[in-house]
Amino acid sequence: MHDIRFIRANPEAFDAALARRGIEPRSRILLDLDAARREAVRVAESNQAHRNELSRDIGIALKAGDRDKVADLKAMVARIADAASMNLPDFRTKELEAALAFDPNILDPDVPEGRDETANVVLNQHGTPATIANARQHFELGEALGLMDFEAATRLSGSRFVVLKGALARLERALGQWMLNTQTGANGYTEVAPPYLVNAATAFGTGQLPKFEEDLFKTGDKYLIPTAEVPLTNLVAQQIIPEPTEPLRFTALTPCFRSEAGSAGRDTRGMLRQHQFQKVEMVSITRPEDSAAEHERMTACAEAILTELGLTWRRMLLCAGDTGFGAAKTYDLEVWLPGQQAWREISSCSNCHDFQARRMNARFKRGKDSIFVHTLNGSGVAVGRALIAVMETHQQPDGSISIPEPLRPFMGGIEKISST
RNA sequence: GGACAGGUGGCGGAGUGGUCGAUCGCGUCGGUCUCGAAAACCGAAGUAGGUGCAAGCCUACCGUGGGUUCGAAUCCCACCCUGUCCGCCA
Numbered sequence: 001m002h003d004i005r006f007i008r009a010n011p012e013a014f015d016a017a018l019a020r021r022g023i024e025p026r027s028r029i030l031l032d033l034d035a036a037r038r039e040a041v042r043v044a045e046s047n048q049a050h051r052n053e054l055s056r057d058i059g060i061a062l063k064a065g066d067r068d069k070v071a072d073l074k075a076m077v078a079r080i081a082d083a084a085s086m087n088l089p090d091f092r093t094k095e096l097e098a099a100l101a102f103d104p105n106i107l108d109p110d111v112p113e114g115r116d117e118t119a120n121v122v123l124n125q126h127g128t129p130a131t132i133a134n135a136r137q138h139f140e141l142g143e144a145l146g147l148m149d150f151e152a153a154t155r156l157s158g159s160r161f162v163v164l165k166g167a168l169a170r171l172e173r174a175l176g177q178w179m180l181n182t183q184t185g186a187n188g189y190t191e192v193a194p195p196y197l198v199n200a201a202t203a204f205g206t207g208q209l210p211k212f213e214e215d216l217f218k219t220g221d222k223y224l225i226p227t228a229e230v231p232l233t234n235l236v237a238q239q240i241i242p243e244p245t246e247p248l249r250f251t252a253l254t255p256c257f258r259s260e261a262g263s264a265g266r267d268t269r270g271m272l273r274q275h276q277f278q279k280v281e282m283v284s285i286t287r288p289e290d291s292a293a294e295h296e297r298m299t300a301c302a303e304a305i306l307t308e309l310g311l312t313w314r315r316m317l318l319c320a321g322d323t324g325f326g327a328a329k330t331y332d333l334e335v336w337l338p339g340q341q342a343w344r345e346i347s348s349c350s351n352c353h354d355f356q357a358r359r360m361n362a363r364f365k366r367g368k369d370s371i372f373v374h375t376l377n378g379s380g381v382a383v384g385r386a387l388i389a390v391m392e393t394h395q396q397p398d399g400s401i402s403i404p405e406p407l408r409p410f411m412g413g414i415e416k417i418s419s420t
Numbered sequence: 421g422g423a424c425a426g427g428u429g430g431c432g433g434a435g436u437g438g439u440c441g442a443u444c445g446c447g448u449c450g451g452u453c454u455c456g457a458a459a460a461c462c463g464a465a466g467u468a469g470g471u472g473c474a475a476g477c478c479u480a481c482c483g484u485g486g487g488u489u490c491g492a493a494u495c496c497c498a499c500c501c502u503g504u505c506c507g508c509c510a
Binding site for chain 2 (some may be wrong): 038041042044045048049050052054055057058060062063070073074075076077078089093261337370380
């Protein structure tokens with residue numbers, strides 16, 4: 001959410017910022033709405049002031065028993081204004097806020113120009129893409145092992161779900177546990193067990209609403225979280241917190257629910273794109289001057305996970321056209337999938353600056369000023385996709401999967417998953 | 421789900437139609453006093469919006485949204501939340 005005062009003062013800069021994302025100029029429309037709103041406020045408030053004054057006089061005249069004067073004053077009040085003009089400011093304000101709610105964040109100067117993912121920039125790479133003879137994809141491996149059942153999931157729920165069994169089910173749990181332990185341990189994040197259903201205000205705060213409602217599952221008046229970013233970031237919503245000289249760091253292992261509207265036909269095989277998956281999420285709340293450094297730190301926390309799992313990965317800086325609605329700057333981590341012979345996103349770490357903080361009114365006090373916090377979020381990392389990457393990367397010629405060292409304590413000590 | 425009770429400024433707690441943005445206490449900040457501190461005393465202090473170069477002025481805000489009224493923290497309606505009891509339940 002943008003500060004209308006910023007747009008008022010810098011309309012060209014605002015439009016230029018939108019243009020980087022390929023969006024038509026908006027300042028004219030917004031400023032017209034703003035002007036209409038302020039005019040309505042001016043009129044209504046002066047009417048209000050006048051009425052308040054007359055009402056006070058009525059009270060005084062009433063005490064004095066001057067019935068004629070009371071009648072005169074009441075007649076004057078009746079002439080001031082109709083209800084419509086008194087309600088106009090509210091209407092105009094909502095109009096402006098509704099318009100503002102659809103405008104994406106302003107990009108950080110570091111973000112490269114570009115329309116789509118082809119313009120993303122590789123910043124660094126760990127390992128080299130392996131070519132495995134007769135490499136199989138994760139679903140081929142999983143089904144051959146008899147531990148991954150898409151047909152059962154379809155019967156139970158429909159497309160884009162999976163049933164994991166035995167050692168693969170445990171491997172998923174092991175990944176989640178180990179990642180969460182890593183983030184809460186050396187990386188200093190506070191573990192949170194948040195609700196998986198949130199209200200509309202919460203979904204608005206992080207930017208899922210109003211623009212992306214169709215991407216969410218809804219039950220009753222609540223939304224299923226598409227990521228733990230939503231409840232974790234909103235922990236500071238509507239709050240004035242003490243100045244966070246050290247960033248607040250939250251992490252959670254949660255299921256994530258995504259309707260995948262608009263993804264029909266994409267990644268339909270396997271468990272790459274599901275309606276439900278597990279993810280360890282990291283969220284940081286910082287002062288404005290600390291967010292850039294925190295962004296690097298957070299991304300490094302995610303990278304370390306991939307490295308320790310023995311995966312090949314690279315860090316991408318997303319270009320203007322590929323950076324998400326609420327983000328000012330985003331690093332994607334892509335992991336190499338030997339079975340699929342492709343790089344696939346496994347983590348996304350974003351600095352949202354004060355964009356979400358404005359939407360959810362999250363501030364800290366410094367002297368007499370209340371300052372909007374900066375919010376950051378990153379996957380640390382997506383468990384479902386990590387499972388895929390581990391399977392494809394550590395597959396053996398016989399179709400078994402060797403388990404990365406750090407996960408073995410969580411797997412009852414076994415070193416590989418095989419059908420025998 | 422049902423029945424009561426209640427939601428007021430950082431906290432506690434008054435206020436049931438007329439200068440109430442709101443008595444008072446605690447806490448906070450500034451000052452006086454003191455070698456220094458405590459105590460005591462004096463004073464300051466909410467948020468948002470509009471307007472103005474500024475000092476300032478104006479408007480709104482007593483859970484949320486409507487309504488009644490010239491005027492609502494106070495009356496009416498709906499909803500949300502909290503507490504207690506009952507029912508149900510992992």
